[in-house]
Amino acid sequence: MKILVAVKRVVDANVKIRVKADNSGVELTNAKMAINPFCEIAVEEAIRIKEKGQADEVIVVSIGDKACQEQIRTSLALGADRGIHVEAEDGVQPLAVAKILKALIDKEGIGLVLLGKQSIDSDNNQVAQMLAALGNMPQGTFACAVELTDGKVKVTREIDGGEQTVLLSLPAVISSDLRLNEPRYASLPNIMKAKKKPIDTVTPADLGVNTASGLKIIAVEPPPARSAGVKVADVDELISKLKTEAKVI
Amino acid sequence: MIRDTETLTQLIDMVERFVRERLMPAEQDVAEHYRIPEDIVQEMKALGLFGMTIPEAYGGLGLSMEEEIHVAMTLGRTSPAFRSILGTNNGIGSAAIVFDGTEEQKQRFLPKYASGEWVGCFCLTEPDVGSDAGALKATARRDGDHYVLNGTKRFITNGPVADTFNVMARTNPDIKGARGISAFIVEKGTPGITLGPVDRKMGQAGSLTCDVIFEDCRVPAANLIGREGEGFITAMKVLDRGRLHIAGVSVGVSERLIDDALAFAMSRKQFGVAIAEHQLIQAMLADSKTESYAARCMVLETARQRDEGKNVSTESAACKLFATEMVGRVADRAVQIHGGAGYMSEYAVERFYRDVRLFRLYEGTSQIQQLIIARNMIRDAS
Secondary structure (H helix, E strand, C coil): CEEEEECCEEECCCCCCCECCCCCCECCCCCCEEECHHHHHHHHHHHHHHHCCCCCEEEEEEEECHHHHHHHHHHHHHCCCEEEEEECCCCCCHHHHHHHHHHHHHHHCCCEEEEECCCCCCCCCCHHHHHHHHHCCCEEEEEEEEEEECCEEEEEEEECCEEEEEEEECCEEEEECCCCCCCCCCCHHHHHHHCCCCEEEECCCCCCCCCCCCCCCCCCCCCCCCCCCCCCCCHHHHHHHHHHCCCCC | CCCCHHHHHHHHHHHHHHHHHHHHHHHHHHHHHCCCCHHHHHHHHHCCHHHCCCCHHHCCCCCCHHHHHHHHHHHCCCCHHHHHHHHHHHCCCCHHHHHHCCHHHHHHHHHHHHHCCCCEEEECCECCECCCHHHCCCEEEEECCEEEEEEEEEEEECHHHCCEEEEEEECCCCCCCHHHEEEEEEECCCCCEEECCCCCCCCCCCCCEEEEEEEEEEEEHHHEECCCCCHHHHHHHHHHHHHHHHHHHHHHHHHHHHHHHHHHHHHCEECCEEHHHCHHHHHHHHHHHHHHHHHHHHHHHHHHHHHCCCCCHHHHHHHHHHHHHHHHHHHHHHHHHHHHHHHCCCCHHHHHHHHHHHHHCCCCCHHHHHHHHHHHHHHHHC
């Protein structure tokens, strides 16, 4: 069985981000970039499945400009077998991403797709769901446990108020939540060896996908700064303010 | 000479992340318990950190000097004790074999250093012999197909946990100076080796040092590194590389100290504003940044020249001198910026202030670096 994992290049989670002066987006000049943390968890899970002997190959795909090959290389260093770089302008929207992945599933004969539940830059949380719909495949989103048994996959999902376990037939789409696993560090020798693993480059057009977006970002603004709190004299005043001002009770 | 920028970036990113997520949170624990937790040592081995400079043919990564310096600067951002445990395998503990060992010695020792299965150490300093290393007193007397070693070696980093000892001893008692010295590799468990108690030090808690005493210790002649009488030359080659490495670590520590001092200055309020707004604090921050940056540029430039095959003996000594003195000043300012808090063990700057003091002393004191630089200048001009 082949596993396909998609990884997105995003601003490193440890970087303090700033909005561009003209509000057209986030300032990316000199910003350190990394694999989206949820995608990294998906890569780790795929590698663990392969290490258990339940998969033959882990293929990592990233969509974006040439720079996103860095994130493919990082995934290869972690243990993925080969990479596919879909060369496109940055900012491909979720539906187009889902269509690209659908085309790759058909082309490669993928048995299981592992994705991050959302990316920490745009926070859309849409690709897994759209991909499942496009491919008419079962989906297990927000996974915190994944277990392959007898040609099916058991996915424990984090949902409001608890956990839900679903049994999916393959091929299936799974999106990872934060607690699915703790990704390993790539060892230095594996980072060196990853250089020799293959990365193929294709374009959305090769896959028959049009990435033109109907969506236009008008402005990106930072959240308002937190204003100072007030001291209350007693519990009565606190309750009164919670009712009348904060309107939370 | 960075062979592949992308791969190096990945490597540095990984080390940086490991430092941030695993090592920095453990700093206080290491300082309090004088030891690095075993699980962290095992992780470092699994990540390949013990074999960075060992050639690829022997299971290491074969990093160039410039690449090594990038890693050293990254590791410098946390307690020097962490770097110390893997420092000997990547440097003074293995370098003699890398430079001058026989093929058989390389095959036998280097893969074990690279994996971290064995820890190596470097035994040059003695109770009466420090800067004047050529005057060392330990002896190695030939006896059939063995050498018999006698002498005491002092302040041996990783001595308490070493599996091999790279020992400099005098094979020719008739020659008092450097030419009578030879280098040996001695395995742990060889009869006649005694370890002294672990040294108590001003700083770098968790970095283990001790006396190593050799008494009629019989070492196979096959364990001689290079030729008889060439041990001092080997040792100097080892230290030449080590100096640049220590300079790189000093740059890393200075950057950490600046980060800590800046974060403190931006959050601590006095006279109604963050102290970072006060110009006298700004002057200290700016001086530290400038000096640290200058050292970074020096060290990287020298590393590049070394990778190009140039003799950088003078430049390496200059880097060691400047970078280690620089980090001393930066640590002092970091404590000053913290005010009274900087004197408290709760803040990392107090610990680093003590840790960095060693950089000006080992692998040649600042004064020895001055001598090397000046003597080279005079030699080149005459």
